[in-house]
Amino acid sequence: MSSALEDLLRSYSPNAQQTIAKMNGLDPEALPGTPDHVRVLAQALARPERIERVLSDLDGVERLVLERLLLQNGQAKTDLLRQELLQSGFIPESPSAKYVGSPYRQLPRYFEDVLARLAALGLVLSTGDSEHNDLAEPAELSPSARVLIPDEIRRTLPSSPTWLPTLPPDGLSQIVEGAPDEFQRDLFLFWSYANSHQMVLTSRGWIPKRHWTHLNEEFRYKESLRGLRNEGETGRFGFLHILMEEMGLLQQAERELKPAPNSREFLALSLRARTERALRAWLRASAWNELSRIQELSSNSPRPPSSRLTSALKGARQFVAGLLRHAPPDQWVSLKGFIERARAVNDEFLLPRYHSYYGFHNPYHGHGNAVSWEFPAFDEAKGWDLVEARLIANMLQEPLHWLGVVSLGWAANEPVAFRVTPIGAQILGISSPQPEQAPERRIIVQPNFQIFALDPISDYTLSLLDEFAERVKSERVFEYQLSRESVYEAQQKGVTAAQIAAFLDRESNTPVPQNVKMTLHEWGRYHERIVFYQGVALCQVAEPDILDRILNDPRVSAHLAARISPTTAMARGSGAGLQGLRKALHGKGILSTSTRSMPPYAVQPDGRIRFRHRVPDFHILHQLAPFTLERDGDLRITEEAVAKAASTGWTAARIIQTLSAQQQEALPLDVVSKIKVWGKHYGDAAISKVTLVQFKSADILRELAEDLEIGPLIVPFSPTGALAIVRDENVDALRAALRQRGMGLDSQLRSG
Structure with a gap:
């Protein structure tokens, strides 16, 4: 009875079988003459000592592919495996879809070359699709639809191998845990500040210093800002700002930084979902430049980074994130070992090497790399340690640690190891997602109108508290003060006192005190005594007795609402309703006019304002009041009135513009000249x-x-x-x- 390994080997062409034999130290010429040469080959490939020997000869990418297959029960679809390796930057794009891999190819090595060598070493073989394991024709070493590790080989391999060197925890002098909850809390505090403060950005798109120094004091993680002159010199703060715009939580409108519409919904997501979105935002962010964070390189770092450098950095982030997916989640991984493995997998993940007639260009010279950036490295050997190695270390120590994806282990005052956090492992696909507990009701309302919000509490809940209560403290326990002023501000945004009371009832873990409920009800009634109506039509008459007669007539008063002054009443409805009011007035012998049908006044050369209608629109009167005086029954533009308006901030240009907006014809030149003189338009x-x-x-x-x-x-x-x-x-x-x-x-x- 044949073994699974035999069956797989029989699907390969004689030429491929001979290559496999040769790569494993067998005589390829003797195999075809053996009565059952495939069985002999299978038995030779399954020997444990042979497997251990070839494992030691694998390079970084080959080890990574073998490990990835072992983590997927020993097999994978070829296209999916290719896509994963390409996306992570482990291999370059193949020259064509029909490219045939070779186990002997050196540089550059494509996906097909890597799998061809693993097949030649007898570690990873190809098979057909999931329904038909047999290939339609004899296979060569280049991979087909699926790749797998034969059972006879897999039994000798460790179930979950890793070639990353680990360190014992007792060898670390300090452990700094990755804290995704603290990063997301600081993100909320940033969002909340932007929601309640006007932040006008500088010409370079940076937040003014007074804002970022204040915010830094509120953050859970307080960055050292001593000696920093602008936001561009900050680290974690600038990173937060960039990510929040990248995620669509903040947006710029005429240089003002504001929360984006519907951005509050992000705060209601689970911690894992928010952390994953932040990680993906970092992977695609163009404005963040890790190289500028490396002290030896920062002076040469372009700000903002060029498009070519940005593309290279995005690829480098994908590469590091891809390598992290192979890190054991419960162990401390040596930082030095991780960097060495990265170099073994793809030492060109940031700066590809280009070959010419004269050999390979030094990638650290501006004319020899794809980003046109001159690095302070004179030879390639030292350059990789200065640029790529430090870039990987920076990504682990700053962005990935800030996000809470990795924890850091220190020894001798420097980071020497990292460990993927539980949430980081779930996001990276190292471990299965775990159910997250819904936040409990963590609000306590005191009879003195103090509100305490206790962790763990949803940032979404905190954002709603911000709408109607004044935040006093934002430490481990958030403290708020409920006041009539804070409730009034909420009502201006459309939140009612009843909605506030219902929210506190729902979110509080103790009953809301009765005095607080009753006071909220009273505040609601008090605030509703003054109501602003928008978009209403007014009926205005010349004398109070005219309005008295109108209101006493049921046919006319049916079209009117409240009387708001001796000569003014609110009209009901609009459009057809106003047409009905006009007809009712016409029936009483009163002809009405619309103030919007034509310009309401004309300014005379002597400064007198002549109104078209006997009853001027009180909106127009309000507009003219700052720079006019009533004299002899007429409204006039006078030197005294214009000078008074100028003292309160009115400019001559603004007065002229206000008059021209409603003027029937061009303003008289004499009037324009006088306004400019009286308003000190010309200055001194x-x-x-x-x-x-x-x-x-x-x-x-x-x-x-x-x-x-x-x-x-x-x-x-x-x-x-x-x-x-x-x-x-x-x-x-x-x-x-x-x-x-x-x-x-x-x-x-x-x-x-």
Whole structure:
């Protein structure tokens, strides 16, 4: 009876069988003459000593593929395995879909080459699809639909192998646990701050210092900010900012940083889901540059990184994350060993080596790498330790540790090991996802209107508390104060007192005190005494007795609501409702007009405002009030009124714009001129006599300015748009004209 290994070997061509024999130290010429040469080959391949020998000869990628198959019960679909290796940057893209792998190929090695060598070593063989194990024709060493480790080989291999060197915990002097919950809590505090504060970004897109220093004090993890000048020099804070924009939690609107619509829903996700989204955001983030975080490289690091460097960094992150999927989740992995394995798997994961007629280019010279960046490395041997090795270490020590994917182990004041956290293992697919407990009700409401929120509590719940209560502390226990002002602010956003009471009832783990419930009810009633109506139509009359007669007529009053002043009442409805009101008024012999049908007034040359209708729109009166006075029954633009408006911040340009918006025709030029004079539109000026000296060139001027004798006697003249030259004979006329325009005149020129 044949073995499974025999059956697999028989599906290969004689040429492939001979290559397998040769790679394993057998005489390929003798096999075809053996009565049952395939059985002899299978028996030779299954010997434990042979397997141990070839295992020691595997390179980094081959070990990784073998380990991945063992973690998947010894087999995998070829396309899925290829996609995983490509996405992680372990292998380059094959030159074509029909590429045939070779066990002898060196550089570059493609997926088909790696599998061909593993097949030639008798470790990983190919088979057909899941329904038909037999191949349609004899196979070569290049992989077919599925690859697997034969049972006879698999029995000799460890069930869950790892070639990563581990360290015992007692060899570590300090352990810094990865804390995904703290990262997500700081993310919430950042989001909450942006939701309640106006943050206008600098011209470089950075958050002003006063904001990031304040936020850093609120964070669970407080970064050392001493000596930092701008957000671009921060570490974890800048990382948080970049990730929140990348995840769509924050957005920029005219340089102001605000929470994005519906971003609050992210806070309701589980800790694992939020951490996974943050990890994926880091993998694709373009604005973050790990190389700038390496001290020896930061001075040369482009900010922001170029598109080519960004692409290389994204690939490097995928590579490191792919390697992490092979780390044992419960053991401390040597940082040095992890870096060495990364180099064995693909030492070109960041900077590919290019070959020319003169040999391989040094990838650390700007003209020899894909990112056009000059690294401070003179030879390739030292360059990898300076650039790639430190890049891997930085990714583990900063982004992956900040996110809570790995914990760090220290010895002799430096990190020497890492361990994948439980949540990190679930996200990376190392272990199966575990059910997460729903947050318990962790709110306590005190009779003195204090509210305490105890961990573990959902950030989503905290974000809702922020809407109607003032946060006093944001430590392990969040403390809030409920007040009439905080409830009123919530009502302005559409939250009712009844909704607040219902939320506290639902989320509190103890009954809400009765005095708090009753006070909330009273506050709600108090706030509703003043109601703002938007988009309503008003019926305005000239005299109060006219409105009295209208309201006493049922046919007209049916179209009116509350009377809000002696001469004004609110109309019911709009459109057809207003048309009904007009008809009812017409039936009483009252002809109505609409204030929006045409310009409401015209400004006369003497400053008097003539209204089109006898009853001016009170909205228009409100607009005109700051810069007009009522005199002799007319509304007028006067010097006194314009000067008063100017003292409260109104500019002449704003007054003219306000008048022009409702003016029937262009404003009279005399009125425009007077408003500019009264409103100090022209400001003040200075007239001073100076002597100008013209030199041969600007270079001569600069040279003379540095001369010990001439320098103190001259001041270089750099005219701006605010300076003009006036001939001597025109100075007096200019003085008079400027004074007519309300401008004060000085004899001393102003600086700037």
